[in-house]
Structures are given as C-alpha cells and as structure tokens.
Amino acid sequence: MRTTQQTLLPVYDHRRGTGPTLVFLHYWGGSARTWDLVVDRLPGRDVLTVDFRGWSRSRDLPGPCTLDRFAEDTLAVVADAGVTDHVLVGHSMGGKVAQLVAATRPAGLRGIVLVGSGPARPAARITPEYQDALSHAYDSAESVAWARDHVLSAAELPAGVGARIVTDSLSAADAARAEWPLRGIAQDITGQTRMIGVPALVVAGEHDQVEPVDVLRENLLPYLTHADFTVVRHSGHLIPLEAPDDLAAAIAAFAPPA
Numbered sequence: 678m679r680t681t682q683q684t685l686l687p688v689y690d691h692r693r694g695t696g697p698t699l700v701f702l703h704y705w706g707g708s709a710r711t712w713d714l715v716v717d718r719l720p721g722r723d724v725l726t727v728d729f730r731g732w733s734r735s736r737d738l739p740g741p742c743t744l745d746r747f748a749e750d751t752l753a754v755v756a757d758a759g760v761t762d763h764v765l766v767g768h769s770m771g772g773k774v775a776q777l778v779a780a781t782r783p784a785g786l787r788g789i790v791l792v793g794s795g796p797a798r799p800a801a802r803i804t805p806e807y808q809d810a811l812s813h814a815y816d817s818a819e820s821v822a823w824a825r826d827h828v829l830s831a832a833e834l835p836a837g838v839g840a841r842i843v844t845d846s847l848s849a850a851d852a853a854r855a856e857w858p859l860r861g862i863a864q865d866i867t868g869q870t871r872m873i874g875v876p877a878l879v880v881a882g883e884h885d886q887v888e889p890v891d892v893l894r895e896n897l898l899p900y901l902t903h904a905d906f907t908v909v910r911h912s913g914h915l916i917p918l919e920a921p922d923d924l925a926a927a928i929a930a931f932a933p934p935a
Contacts, residue, residue, distance in 0.1 A: 687750050688734035689727040691758045692716070695934040697787050698723040698763040700755060702747075702771030704793075704914075705857040706815060706846035708733035711768065714835065715917050718925035722934060725758055727751065729771075731853025733845060742853040744770075744861045748777035755783070764932040766790040768917055769888065770857050773797075773866065779877075780869035788876045790928055793888045793914050796896035797870035799863050800888075811858035821846040831884035831913030838918050870900040877904040878931045880924065882912035905931075 690709060699722055701712040709726035710733075716724050728735040730750055731742040740746070751774060755763060762785050767775030772794025779789050814824045821843045829842075879897060881890045890908055898904055907927055912920040 685738065686753055686757055687727050687730050687738065689725055689754050689758065692722075692724045694721045694723040696723045696762045697932055697935060698725055698758075698760045699928065699932065700751070700760070700763050700765050701726045702751065702765065702767040702774050703727070703729065703732070704769035704771055706821070706842070706849075707768065707771075708845045708848060710841070711845065711917055712766075714838075714921035715925050715928070718921055719929060723760075725754070725760060725763075727754055729774075729853070731850040731856075733848045736848060736850050736853070740850075740852045742850070742856045744774055744777060744864060744866075747774045748781075751775075751778050752781070752783060761785045762787060762935070764788045764790065766792065766928060767794060768792040769914065770795055770861065773861065773864075776866055776870045776873065779875060780866075780872040782872070782874055786875055788878070788932060789873065790878045790880065790931060791897065792880045792916050792924065793882055793885055794879065794893065794897060795862060796888065796892055797867045797900040798865055798896040800892045800896055803863050808858050808863060811862070812855055814858070815846045815849070815854055818843050818847065828886050829914045830919055831882065831886075832911050832919040834915070834918055842915070842918070867900050870897075871902075873901060875903070876931075877901045878927065879904055879906045880916060880927055881906070881908045882914055882916050882919070883908050883910045884912065885914045885916075887914040
C-alpha cells in the first residue's frame, strides 16, 4: 500500500510477505527506491520502504526535516501500515534515524541493521568547514555525479543506477537537502543509542570514504549493547547499490523469515 500526502505522513510502499517486516530507511540523497536492488533479492519478505519527509515523493510535506522528525515519521508509518513485528534497516542518515527510533524501544521491534550508518558520536572530521562543503555536494547534476564517482562509490554501479542517484539527490526540498550536512551529521546521539535494547548488525563498506570502517568501530559500536559487525569487501558508501547481493544476504541471516 502507499500513503497519500493528505495524511501528512511520508509516502511509503508496503510489499506484503513473510515477516518480520523489513523497514528500509534511505541515505541523504536517496529515496525509497535506493533499496530496490536489495528488496529484489529478498523475495517473499514483508518489506516497507519510505521516502523521508522533504525527499522524492514526500518532497512537498512541511518540515522540519530533522532526524527527530524522521524518527517520529518512521514510527507513524510503521503504525499506519499495521506492522507489529519488524526490523529497521537504515543506510547512512537513515541509520542514524534508525538509532533514534530504536532508542524509544517501540513495541514489535526485533532488531536494527545499520548500513554505512551515521555514527552515534560524530567523527572528528565533522567540522563547520566540512559541513559547509558537504552542504554543496548536491547543488547540481554535475556536483552529484562528481560526489557519486569520487566519494560515494568504490565499485562499478549497475546500469542505470548512476543516473538514478543523480535524480534522487536533486529531488529534495531545499530545507531537507540542507538539514543533514548543516545539523544532522553533527548531532551527538550517544545517549539515545545506548538505550537501544535490541540486537544490531553494523555493516561497513571496505572502501567507504563517508563512514569509514574505523569510524564505525570507534564511534558507533561502543554505544550498542548487542552488536555484530561485518565489512562488505570492495564496496564504498553506497552499499545497497554497490553490493546488494552481500547486503541482502547479511540482512536475511540477521533477520530470517519467521
């Protein structure tokens, strides 16, 4: 099912299947369809994918487009879809949102998968200068393509995916595009992450320049009580697009169908 914007909820898609439901949350610059290649490799599973407020099909929803609002929206979408048994799968910015959601200990949450996730404690390199530069990464199709090819990815992308990345990265309202680099990326959520009570799987890309392996080891893992850690070889930051086979297999092993 898909919500309508009249509900003031983000637009989402719910594919019915075997639970627990996998709730996918996208990265800064992504959309619900960022997960298409992974979802295709999880046949028969109950899957819910969301366009965050201010992004893609949810572009025209009113703000704010903060991490806290995204977390509230995620809880509301899960309730609206009637999901009672679920696992959160968050990529990059979506991983930080997943931590905030899990910290509230919602009923029915079985675990979280954090994919190249924004860490609980911001890395030392997240300075005001870094944030300002990052805020211009999606200024144009040319700047998105440069970031895609030189920062975000380390492996060859499937045909057609490169153009989709550009389209999605330019899909956001101005407030949504600015919120993550100027505020969300620097938000310290260690207190909330320590409150997570469900098992977690942290997935890192071997060549990720955005959230490197050592950053996830030092700035995320110590704040998770029950966490496993795996590194996807040859992948950069866009793990759902660069290594969908490996990621789908890791998700299926962590959250097998009931």
